[in-house]
Amino acid sequence: WSEVLFRFVTIVSTDSLSLPLSLFFLLRTFLRPAxxxxxxxxxxxxxxxxxxxxxxxxxxxxxxxxxxxxxxxxxxxxxxxxxxxxxxxxxxxxxxxxxxxxxxxxxxxxxxxxxxxxxxxxxxxxxxxxxxxxxxxxxxxxxxxxxxxxxxxxxxxxxxxxxxxxxxxxxxxxxxxxxxxxxxxxxxxxxxxxxxxxxxxxxxxxxxxxxxxxxxxxxxxxxxxxxxxxxxxxNKTHVPIDSKGNKPDATAEAWSKLYKSFVFLALVALVDPHFPITALERTDLGTVQWVCLFQFTIALQRLQYYFAWYLADGIYNLSGFGFRGFDENGEAQWDLVTNVYAYKFEMAQSFKESLDAWNCGTMGWLRRVAFDRALKKYRTVSTYLLSAWWHGIFMGYYLTFLTGAIMTLGGKGFRRSLRWRFLSSPSLKAFYDVITFIGTKFCFCYMTYPFARMHWGPGIAFYKRVYFSGHILAIFCAAILPVILPPPKEEKVKKEVKEE
Structure with missing residues (x-):
């Protein structure tokens, strides 16, 4: 009980959300024995x-x-x-x-x-x-x-x-x-x-x-x-006969995915223990060193998911499951239940591209039960809130997904206001691609840090350390940038995208 009272006083005296967090902690303490x-x-x-x-x-x-x-x-x-x-x-x-x-x-x-x-x-x-x-x-x-x-x-x-x-x-x-x-x-x-x-x-x-x-x-x-x-x-009707009269087989595709999962497992076992997520709390590093450590450490957190998802995808394919159809060349596609595209994710140039390549099964579920069913103006927020609710009640999850909703809106505003201005020449387009690639990596790592830590305190401490820069930039891109640099008319956007 002395520890309980000490924690209560500490939270009340130091946290900006003192009363709710204090009551939350006491509730947890009272319920734990029962x-x-x-x-x-x-x-x-x-x-x-x-x-x-x-x-x-x-x-x-x-x-x-x-x-x-x-x-x-x-x-x-x-x-x-x-x-x-x-x-x-x-x-x-x-x-x-x-x-x-x-x-x-x-x-x-x-x-x-x-x-x-x-x-x-x-x-x-x-x-x-x-x-x-x-x-x-x-x-x-x-x-x-x-x-x-x-x-x-x-x-x-x-x-x-x-x-x-x-x-x-x-x-x-x-x-x-x-x-x-x-x-x-x-x-x-x-x-x-x-x-x-x-x-x-x-x-x-x-x-x-x-x-x-x-x-x-x-x-x-x-x-x-x-x-x-x-x-x-x-029912044995999952895979049809191809144009050559043969039934496609997924064995080669399955083993390719399994090999990738083995590589990710080796990296998790050999590298991950040397770069714990708590290392980002160090204060003895310079800005450049800390930013590099930040990007590398968060990237390592993704490896365990790559391992599990590629392994599960390969197992599905070995079972004969995962056929999505034939491509334009008549080749069988075995990515019906693929949950992650690691290369596409790591090379993504927008927040949307990152989300489209990550945890695809959950994204499909969220689209079916939330995004496609909600009112248009509430789609993004309701989808992220459901994702946070589904993941658990650790406050770090909610901090991550609410940040993700802001990032998504900011990414839309940035793209609509700026992208079309860089399509006039290959060099400008290349410059835009480099900037968006770097920005996407920062935004995703910025968003997922509280998720990796699970709790509210470490997440808020991290955001304070970087002065909530990601939130400020996202809000600026969503609310202010379209006013300063108005997006073009819808018809012009469609024409330029089609030409590209």
Whole structure:
């Protein structure tokens, strides 16, 4: 209690949001003894504890990586040896393995996944079609928030626990509910081509539903796939015959992605420990040194995501899943469930290009349930708020996504006001590209620092250190720059873009 009182007085006397944060901290302190423990999120197997001790990482990470690597041969078996098996077998096989993964990694905490999944399935059966998407969305997001709250009570650090699979399952259930609403309530002419392709007329049977929610290829880390695509996989109708009469195979593409994931894993293991995110709190570095360290350290934070997402994408492809169609040359495209394009992201010249290449599954989910459904003037803000809500209740997440909303609006204003002025000559266009490339890298790192730290305090301290320069520039570009340098008329913009 002396520690509690000391923390309370410290927060009140030093923080600009003293009263809310103080009450928040006291609430956390009072509730902590009454809540379940860390096992609520992770009571998985410790059979690999010896390996974890040797490697020098926590056992939850070893369990996760082991399951992901085990999925490689299991995916090959699914594609090569169960390709002609019955549809029922092709549903049961990934479901059983996925549930085994959850139990191995999270133990009894898996009950929350099952409770949310089965309750939402019941709601899909009993809810009025015109409200089914809202009811499932509210319940599943409320349950996720409850889990996030418990995690905030007990876990003050990054760990691989139940919340990750829970977040992915919420994406799948809510998109399924929206697809049911579109298929059962709306007319075809009211749907976009994408909504029409994903619309569902009837609630799936329980086996199909559970297989979709828990298939081993993506139960631990995603990415999001859509029910209609997954059912085409298990029904053996996912990949058509090409113009030469052959059925495209994704093996080469899959191994290319797996090799990339192995490289990213090696970098995470060898380089990342030497550049912790807390190193940015150093005050003994010059400005140039600190900026270089800032960019490099934040870039390293992305490597763990590159590893997991490329690995999951490769596993999907080894299963025969991920076919998007044929390109203009008749070549098969295997990026239907690709979650990240590392090269495109790192070379992006605008904030939008960065977002389009990052966490594509989640971006698709946000577009389907928020951006395309909200009023036009609230689309950007509502999308970022939902993204923050979905990620958790750590205040660093909200700081990141609210900053992202401001950055997005600033990027739009900058592009509309300035880009067309640099298209008259190749040299001016090259100069513009260099400036936007550097600015995009700074903006994304600036935005994601609070996310990496999770908490409000370190994020605000960082922004104070750089004088909120990113926020000021973004607001200037969004509100003032279009007044000083007005964008051209819409017709002129379209003409110049077409000519380019």
């Amino acid at each position: 809540m379940p423990g860390v096992h609520t999120f992770n009571s998985g197997s410790v059979a690999l504890q010896g390996v974890a001790d040797i490697v020098g990482v926590t056992v939850d990470r070893v369990n996760f990586v082991s399951c992901m690597f085990l999925s490689i041969p299991l995916a090959i078996i699914y594609h090569r040896y169960l390709g002609e098996a019955s549809i029922r077998t092709r549903k049961i096989y990934p479901l059983v393995i996925g549930l085994a993964y959850c139990w191995f990694c999270f133990g009894e905490a898996t009950k929350h996944l099952l409770a949310n999944t089965l309750t939402c399935y019941a709601l899909m059966h009993i809810s009025p079609p015109q409200y089914i998407h809202k009811i499932v969305f509210i319940f599943s997001m409320s349950y996720l928030t409850w889990v996030h709250f418990y995690r905030w009570i007990y876990v003050d650090f990054f760990s691989i626990d139940l919340t990750g699979p829970f977040m992915v399952s919420v994406q799948r259930m809510t998109t399924l509910a929206f697809s049911l609403h579109d298929g059962r309530v709306k007319k075809d002419e009211e749907l976009s081509p994408l909504q029409k392709r994903e619309a569902i007329r009837e609630v799936p049977d329980l086996l199909s539903y559970m297989s979709y929610l828990f298939h081993f290829q993506a139960v631990l880390t995603g990415p999001l796939s859509f029910y209609t695509d997954y059912i085409h996989l298990v």
